[in-house]
Amino acid sequence: MxxxxxxxxxxxxxxxxxxxxxxxxxxxxxxxxxxxxxxxxxxxxxxxxxxxxxxxxxxxxxxILANLLELEYKTIEDIMVPRSDIAAIKLTTNLEELSESIKLEVPHTRTLIYDGTLDNVVGFIHIKDLFKALATKQNGRLKKLIRKHIIAAPSMKLLDLLAKMRRERTHIAIVVDEYGGTDGLVTIEDLIEEIVGRIDDEHDQQLDSDNFKVINNSTIISNARVEVEVLEEIIGEKLQNDDDEFDTIGGLVLTRVSSVPAIGTRIDISENIEIEVTDATPRSLKQVKIRLKNGLNGK
Known part of the structure; x- marks a missing residue:
């Protein structure tokens, strides 16, 4: 390193x-x-x-002023991490199992905990609480480490969510759909980023969040939240079945792995497609490089 x-x-x-x-x-x-x-x-x-x-x-x-003015019109749905990109841990996981898993990857600062399915999020744990429990040799389940989250609708204004997070003293909101199912996730960091903007190192060469760029006949750079249908139309290959639960390129990647992959990880999606993670946080994918072994439309 x-x-x-x-x-x-x-x-x-x-x-x-x-x-x-x-x-x-x-x-x-x-x-x-x-x-x-x-x-x-x-x-x-x-x-x-x-x-x-x-x-x-x-x-x-x-x-920053311009970003603040945009908050008047932005809702949670505009910035939330979609369900397909959420990484979470089962409530039944014990501390020993979790301690082994975090040795293999960069741990999440905050990780959701669910009971049964992702539609039943019970809260989240902070990594510092986990480390403290491991250091003091506290055995058992995650339940005693769980912190509370809040529930929000996709239509809630971002400024209202920021105020609610402050009142409730929590940093995570679970976005639910009309049936009460988990639709997405928003953190306090997501909200702050909307105000102050993304802070990149001077050597970073990341694309804007909405970009999907065909670099050449065999390379595409894409934001992980771009819908899979966009990629399918460009390459002329079907990547999503009707019963699949993901909608984005990031979700497609996560169906092939057990956790959010680190930057630099390469994953074979099909005989023609390899996806490399070029930007990610411990919680979600941000940007990927798509390599087409046979070129666009097999050319």
Missing amino acids: LKSSKKEDSSKKNQNNKLIFTVRKLFSPIKNFFRKTKTPDNFFGVIKRLKINSQKMTLDERN
């Missing part, structure tokens, strides 16, 4: 400090507004007034 130099670490630290300063500076008038009022009804009015006086703001500050 390559280690970053002190110069690179210092650069990243300075970049993070700059971002923190920018967010604090920009949010100070918003924080003062909420101190003086008991309702956030005029929240977007405050943001719009800030934007009018944005001539002296930096590019980072203007970008």
